[in-house]
Amino acid sequence: MSLSDIIERIRSIRGVTEVVTSKSALFITANADALRPLAKEIYWNMGGFFRTCAGSDERSINNCFAIYHIFGLDDRGLNIVVKTYADSKKPELPSIFDIVPASDWCEMEARDLLGIEFTGRTPYRLVLPHGWPNGVHPLRKDYSYDSRPAARTVSERLTLVDTISTVPIGPYHPALHEPEYFELYIEGERVIDVKYRGFHVHRGIEKLGESKLTYQQVNFIAERICGICGFEHSTCYAQVVESAAGIEVPERAKFIRSIVLEIERIHSHLLWVGVVAHLLGYDAGFMHTWRIREHVMTLAELLTGSRKMYGLNLIGGVRRDIDLSKKKKIFEVLDIISKEYIELASLIISVPQVKMRLKGSGVLYREDARKLSVVGPVARASGLRRDVRKDLPYAAYKYASFNVPVYDDGDNLSRLMVRLDEIRESISIVKQLLDQMPPGPIKVEEFAVPEGVVAVSAVEAPRGEDVHFIITGRGGPFRWRVRAPTYQNIPALKYMLKDQPLADAPLTIASIDPCFSCTDRVLVIDSSGIKRTLELGWGLR
């Protein structure tokens, strides 16, 4: 299907008022009535995936609220952004949740944070805590970033089921070292249903980015969204601003970004493999994986000056170059990692208990994966060939030759195999890019970001694609929306956990490599040198 065919099919839907093509996406403006037919056409008839939606308070511009639904036609390498306006007095739009199940969370997030109601579905509170006052929507422009509503501290119970046993996992659980809460309903040792409550550490990073930070400052905040794959977020943010502003990033900077991105992927996957080995009681595998991971941390420090939180990215390029001595050292360390990793990977999957427990457990079927638009290794383990590095190439990935590992079984073993294969591919990518790295500058010295430009960018993080959406403002983002991969993958856990043994539940939850703080967009606000937090999450008592 060509781009003109896509535009023609979209234009044929009644209520589509504008279709504009840009470098980062195809932008569509439509009436509220056209939203559902558009969603059906793009998601099901064109075979698109759903990336996220972003609500926006544009009353200061056009006296309306707006919601942007972001779809992706992966096979065409195209993002499609559908903008719909909602009345400023009574913001209300039709829900597309029944057509696009993946839109569940972002609709409820827009409802919580902007007060946009979605008709035709049952609403629930997703992001804001139980005691947050009704009618207070923190992402509205008339709500100051440092306001503190008179919130009540209340206990919250997800359910009170007396007929079947309930096993809580979280908010603090030794299997997963972040605040999340799963309530598993079990019969014997079999899970028959599951409920999830997250967002315990949602602290308004988007609000902060839109309120008082400059474009460059947001870059460093974006990196702090995630402790493991922060560089992907900062790259994604830098790219979305560069796309909006039409900044041409020097080729050498693109190479450096790709190299560091792959080093971060190797690190993240090794960390995850270790955690899984630990969950399976195979601590020797856990310790040795993390020993090898230490080499990767050394590489990160060599390239960026930090083991984590590199602070490398800037809009328009990067801050540190890679010289010949570093290049030589990288090759040396990669050879060590490669040798040790290959031995360890084959050892881990040869342990009978490891293989037996991973095979056939936590299955996510291809059709469910498609329905939920899951991303990253979770999608690829369920037979979906989704990888932004190939579908929408960015940075220097077009210069590297690599495979996208895809497995069809959708079980925990497939997710392990995808990640093990990806480590090999990442090592190869880093070596290829180092060999081809062109000379030249590493950043653009001066640039200007025009106001009112909408752009979207995606970066393939270790857990799946990060999506950053921006509407440019004066000196900083007017609207900045972040969607972490775990946000897209958690809803799939309901399918993966059902009818599984309780014993496999932590393993299956871990198999999506969840990053809850990433999903919740964690941030400790430290505006005046004093560390403080907005107390939004009381958890469950």
Next chain:
Amino acid sequence: MTYGSMLVSIGLALALALPALLDGVERKLKAAIQSRIGPPIHQTVLDLLKLFRKELVLPRESMHILYMAFIYLSLSIVAVGSLIASITLGSMELFIASAILLSIIQAIHVAMPFTTYNPFSIVGASRELVLAVINESALLITIGLAILVNPLMSPPLIWRSTYFLLLLELLIASYIASGRTPYDIAEAEPEIASGWLIEFSGPLLGIIIYANLLRKAIVKLVVGIVLAGLITGNGSMGLLLSLIAMALLWVAYTVVSTIVGRSRVDVAPKTMILMHTTFITLLIITYVLGV
């Protein structure tokens, strides 16, 4: 004090002190296999001392737990003493009494977590119950056969297939009873948040951990005593060999547990039934045939 009672006293003192140190050896050995430095060998002793210095906090609505923990500890000490005396003095009655005590200890071990209301405790205890029913049955049958084939009085003149099978089956049963991977499903630290242990802390946890170490020692000592009986008979040599065998088994079990992963709750009982049924059947056949 007679020579025999002196030997029993020394043996008992060693058998009570060694488990905490052998646990330290286990931690050090695991660390070495995993490329870590690991804690010092006496770390378990330090851990226990620290636990005993902490305030006593009992699980909510579990009033009998402290009483059960003391019984668990007391019976474990008695069982160790009984086993030591059986090999030193060549007393079959004490060996039989030890086997009975082991069953009671196992029953208390399973019952303790059921007194709490924590779902992870209950899940852990349920898993332990399943393991215990299968493994304890097999262990007791094998101990019964050991009593038949080896009276602990003098080593046999000729080694037979029965003896090898007996030792092998005892090794399997004692390994499983020691609660190591792949059969550590009752504790399963990340999986069910330490399972049966989750509600215990401070001195109560100290008592339970030490009693549990003794229980681990008992199941190895049983194998050691049968082996010693088959090689040297009773007396000081038998005692020495039993204790050495216990220590060596501790090390061997550590190595095995480090290189395998945890089994799943529905698979572990099946593999146990298969293994025990096969070996006990073979054992009975070889015993009846006299080979």
